[in-house]
Amino acid sequence: MDENSVSNTSLWTAYMRAYHSKNATNKIFDDHLAYDLVPKEVREQIEQQIIHEVFLPGTNNIVTRARYTEDIVEETIQQGVTQYVILGAGMDTFAFRRQDLMENLKVFEIDHPATQEFKFQRVTKLGWKIPENLQFIPIDFTKQDLETELTNSPNYDPKAKTLFSWLGVINYLTREEVETTLLAIANIASSGSRIVFDYMDLNAIEINKKSQQVQESKKYLEKIGEPRTTGGFYPSELGEDLSNLGFNLLENLSPSDIEKRYLRGFTDVQNALTYINFAYSVIK
Template identity: 75%
Template sequence: MDDNQVSNTSLWTAYMRAHHCIHATDKIFDDFLANDLVPKDVQEQIKQQIIPEVFVPATNNIVTRSRYTEDILEEAIRQGVTQYVILGAGMDTFALRRQDLMEKLNVFEIDHPATQEFKLQRYAELGWKNPENLHLVPIDFTKQNLETELTNLSSYDPEAKTFFSWLGVINYLTQDEVETTLRFIANISSSGSTLVFDYMDLNEINLEKKSQQLQKSTEYLEKIDEPRKTGGFNPLVLEENLACLGFDLVENLSPSDIESRYLKECTDQHVLKHINFAHSVTK
């Protein structure tokens, strides 16, 4: 990814949420702002590049992970969470879309400076204004220290119960970068804080097991210069891995679990077979 260019995958993700919102008959996640957030010329470019056999399951993954995260967030708020940190926020619309929850939270969007700048420009073009309790924190995960950048903010309270979401990011980092970030999260949050993330099943990226679906998505990401690196986990030892990094695993959803929970009523029930969802809490 070019240091001065908005993340293409962040725009694709917003486009997929918008597509689902507009076209789904059984709506899983209602991101009614996403369509406006992605410029029309960008939407046309994306339409020309869609790989159908990847687009549908990838869209299902994106809307189910968003639904899963916000379901858990609502419960966490009832249990005393007062801060929400969105790691790799991209074109996330939570702060404007969920005003019912914003009344109870300080929200911190963490992302690459170029992506945040694009988002701010787009907000200005649309006449959208950031809520006072939304804080944009530009960080390049490969170069900056999350612990330092976040705790240096007067608005962030490391003693408060905090909810972290980390969606669509881990497989673009090295394993060392993933583990370093998890340690930072454990260090800067109080006991009982929540982390929800999606991750690649490392068993599935073995070249001998690569599905055509995975190969096609990998080829596309390389084409737009946002290749996987690839951070991830083995689901069978995720609980052990997280324990070493300061977390207790609450739930670990496989692709079949995701389909069973969210996609029973959908015409196309498939998700990406190499992506899992995890819910954990700090020790």
């Protein structure tokens, strides 16, 4: 990733949520704010590069993971969660869109400094009010320690029940960086705190490596300087891997689970990406 500029993939995923919000007849996730966050010239560039066979399942992946996560946000607020930490937030609009849930919730957006700065400038330009209980914390996961940065944040309470989300980020980190971050989360959050993330299924990626989906997205991510790394998991080993890091696995959704839960009866393409799983886990 270019150290000094906004993450291109964060703009693509925002564009995908905006596309779905504008075009899907039966919406899985309605991110009506995402469109404005993506500058017009970027939207035009993206539109020129779309390959529908990859873009539509990709969009399904982005909106189902957002829906899965925000369903968990609502459910865990009912169970006493008072802090929501969005790791690698990109153009996530939760704090601006769900004011109804923000009254008793502190939200922390953590992202690479350049992407966070871009978002801050964009939000300011659009004239959006920054919610009082939203805090931006710039962190580069490859260089800084999440535990130190979050502990130093005066608003973060390590004793409070906290939900973390980590969407579309693990793919860009090494396995070691992923484990370091998960260990930091287990250290800085109270028992019973939770995390939801998506991850690359290393088995499926191997099996499907010649498919158009895998090839085209790989080529594109390399072209824009955000190549995938090896930060995924083998689904059958995820429970044990997380247990070693201090978590109990609650749910591990495969592409067919995701299709069954969210994409049946969907009017557009009904398939999810073949190699992305969603995981939901609790700190022991």
